[in-house]
Amino acid sequence: MMTQYGSTAGGDTGTGSAGERTRRENLDRMFNPRSIAVVGASRDPAKAGSQALATLAGFPGTLVAVHPRETEIRGVPCYPGLADLPEPVDLAILAIPARACVQAAAEAAARGVGGVFIVSGGFGETGPEGARLEQDLVDICRHTGLRLLGPNTSGFVNPAAGCIASFVPGVDTLAPGRIAVLAQSGGVNLSLGYLLNGLGEGVSIAAGLGNAADTDTRDMLELLAEDDNTDAIALHLEGVNDGRALYETLCRVTPRKPVVAVVAGRADIGDFAVSHTGNLMGSRDRTVAALVQGGAVVVDTLDDLAQAAAVLARRRLPPKPRSAMTLITGQAGPGLLITDALKTAGIDLPELGGATLERIGGLLPPMTYIRNPIDTGRPGPGFPDIVHAAAQDAAIDAVLVFGISEPSVLDPAQALTPAHEATGKPVLFGTLGPDGDLEKARRDLRASGTPMVLGPDRLALAGIVLDADARHQWLLAQRGDAPETPDAPGGAALTGPIDESAAKALMRSYGIAVPRSMLCESRAAAQRAFADLDKPVVVKIAAADVAHKTELGGVVLDVRDAAQLDAALDRIARIPTAAPNRVLIEEMAPAGVDLILGGVRDPSWGPCVVIGLGGVLAEAVADSAVAIAPVGRADVAHMLDSLRGKRMLDGFRGLPRCDRAAIADAAAAIGRIMRDHPGISEVEINPLRVNEVGALALDALVVLGDDAGVQ
Template sequence: MSYSGGFNALERMFNPNSIAVIGASENPFKMGYYCLKSLLNFKGKVYPVNPNHSVVQGLKAYPSILDVPGEVDLAVIVTPAEQVLGVVEECAEKGVKGVVVITAGFREVGGNGLRLQEEMVRVARRSGMRILGPNTFGFVNAHAGVNATFTDVLGELKAGNIAVVTQSGGVCHLFCYDAITQGLGVSLAVGLGNRCDIDFPEMIRYLARDEKTKVIALHIEGLDDPRGFLEAAKETVKVKPIVVYKVGRAKVDREAISHTGSMAGDYRLYDALFKQAGIISVGSVTELFDASKALSITKPPKGRKVALVSVQAGPAIIISDVCKSNGLELPEFTEETRKKIESLLPPMTIRSNPVDLAFAYNPKVGLEAVRLAIQDSNVDMLIMFQLYHPAVPSIAKMLVEVVRESGKPAIVALHAPRNFVKSEVEALEMGGIPVYPTPERAAKAAVYLAKYKQVLDRINKTA
């Protein structure tokens, strides 16, 4: 669907100095109210456009975009569908660089809606203006302080290195709300909506060059340009990982059509496409979040061999099961490592791999066991599990230096009521160790790290 406008066109759109909200409102029951509210903390210029008000939410308002003084880099359009085409034409006349069309009622409803969307595209192509949407929640550029959405709380996103691009605004909100709650940084969050202009291939190419983005997370309902997607993804995975959650997998009586007007298609074809491109495919929003988080915080292992250290035996079995069922190995330690661990820990503990620290109440002893495990020559990465208990001293914060010295990636599963371990989680993730609340999620994160290493190995073999 997209036409080639280049990196610079999207760079200007996602990093505006001035923004107009067309359809801005004082009425909290209208979307235009929230679109403007989301931009009240923007450091650039914000222009409400409403022909019926001279002031909206404390800002001077203008009858139309043509009445706004000076240049406008970005326009957020939240007017009734039948007015959008005329507004887009005025934006083109004004010389606006890009528009976000929040309004729905276009391709996804067919008929006249499809015609209006096609007319919008023609206007954009004549003028060189870019369109995000229609039928989108907008975008957030956390580094630039731009919240061009109808959800003001998304302005709380921490600036980071994960770009999340979705067809569904709801799915993007799920990801971003978890990111806010967990303090995970996001570089860019984009809802493509109907993708009348900006589509997945162009976003992937843009993000491949974006220095603030390390990991690309995608939610896909359907693709209109699978060849363009494949070409863009194959080049991008050479420099940064792509994680995808493809929905619409279940068979229905007729071909599934998404709420953005996209054909869902046969999932087997998508699965083959993702494998050919070197994309990491996941099965839920939670896995999309977890895989992206791991890849953004730490590096992939050199191999698939995992050392598992746990303060509780039961969760260690869960981690072991998940690892082994997904192609990871729990190798035997070298004889030298085994002897050192056996001399360190009491006989009633499990001193092989997994290592059981249940009776190692001395944090120094537990930490030394971790050091021996991760530094073993048979080991490529470490997973550690610990439940909070006042009788069991935590060694989590001391892990950072041990892991750094090893040069290998590590993942921690740390679980506690409420915010009992919040400071430890922050310290670990600042130190390059991703933390998850359950054994399953930690193990699956390790699986995805190893999968990206497989992707890189395949690329190097064919280079």
């Protein structure tokens, strides 16, 4: 069966480039093909062109092949070239060497093919020559609307469409299902497919993007967001080139379909460079932060990725900062481990309401533990009613149930399904037992869409990802509420170098509080300023040619009287500089907790905001959090909550309870500064002194990049 698109040439623009609609339609054709051509078909079983035909043997649509001489291979009709195909196919698989692919792609485009999949390597990943070939392919795609998967990938499968566009034998065993796999690596794509199969799950579309010359992660996310067969997306990323655009795509996609991601590069954690806030967080941290801000759930392993996607494909919680759950367990020991994991992850296991407890109490023998978790002991006839009662508790968003398989006393579908159906709340089942029991339980629960996972650890994981998904969606929804300073000055050009005084003026103009100060060009001016300001003051050298003020003795603290002022000015005057008498006299800040607040510009993710606790130890333990700008109050609260030393903010050891709203406002302002001034490569407030009533930038640094002042 052929599609409705006779030509891939862009009909909706007149610019010589294919239109977006055509590109989008062709992407859909490629991944849901009803006709496929194998270019480079072969009778030699060792050749990719033979393997492609073998894996496509069960394809229910039209299958043709391109071969210079043959008229038929394995029962598949052959044509000498793509131009000779009787109809334009949705997908052409190019099982030919790299150097032949450009010509083939051009022919495919001319014949109205939807997309081509190139398995070969030998392109951008190998050097300049390969990169040229790859660019030629990209040009053909851009101009004609032809889509390209790869090159350098093991391909994709769409089991429901009977399309096994991969040369790896065994991939045809991947079952159809409702989880999409989207991997940067073909090997990870296959791994995830098999891991999902191991969980009893199948895939809708599972694609390895390879070099992603044309079809990239964003294209796929947009496609999958609209795909009726996909309920959740499992995403694997190694590196991200156009992060900001990916973030924006995620913001659109994740409210519709849950996205779970693994990001390679954990080993870089701890690999912190030592000189700048900009290097406090490795780029993987920025990637993870941006994915979370885009509403995705990020996990550490492929095992967790597969399991999380399987759960979220069936159930999501409504957006909420923290979801409340209850655990009902038939066995105390596993229940303790689940509770442990949930609490370690910060999940709220609140006290159940009095009516709930009373109802459950009537269903359980004395001496069972009825709080949260609820330990029923070995499940009895009242188990379904206990689940139901817990689900009906107004304080509870989701119910987790664990029970080792005992079919004679616990029928999972009967125990869990009514509670979900009556309340609409997710009710999840964790179990273990003989294989036969598990298969039956999974079959029974599938009808109601109840997630079932194996073992205590995975039930805890299920709860944790439900909560994370709901929180990230809540954060995403809040972001529209990020406070904007009405009088934000916009992108007035800055010229460098920018000294502390100018940097603080910039901060102040964005609403960040700074100490009262006066910039003095002479000793007399300094003395007048001293008279005017509240004592004690700090005297700082303000020469633009002095970078390391403190190290050179250019900062004198706690100056209380005229004699001390004179001594300070004398000391500073001895520092070799072109402007020895230029000083900043500044009121001493009250005591508080010192943070570092910075802004950096990531080549992929754009402006980012970084917050950490101040001091050498905080740097040594790398205790900081990053987010891509703009950030709202909720984002900053989330960042602060992720700090290991967050207790420092809450009145620890006699320290003041910090004004978190003031921190959030300052962080949001840093985001706006970065947004408004593309010429700034980095800003840093170190320290940001915080106490009960505000946050004060005691020192400020603004670094202009090479593109300083260029919008």
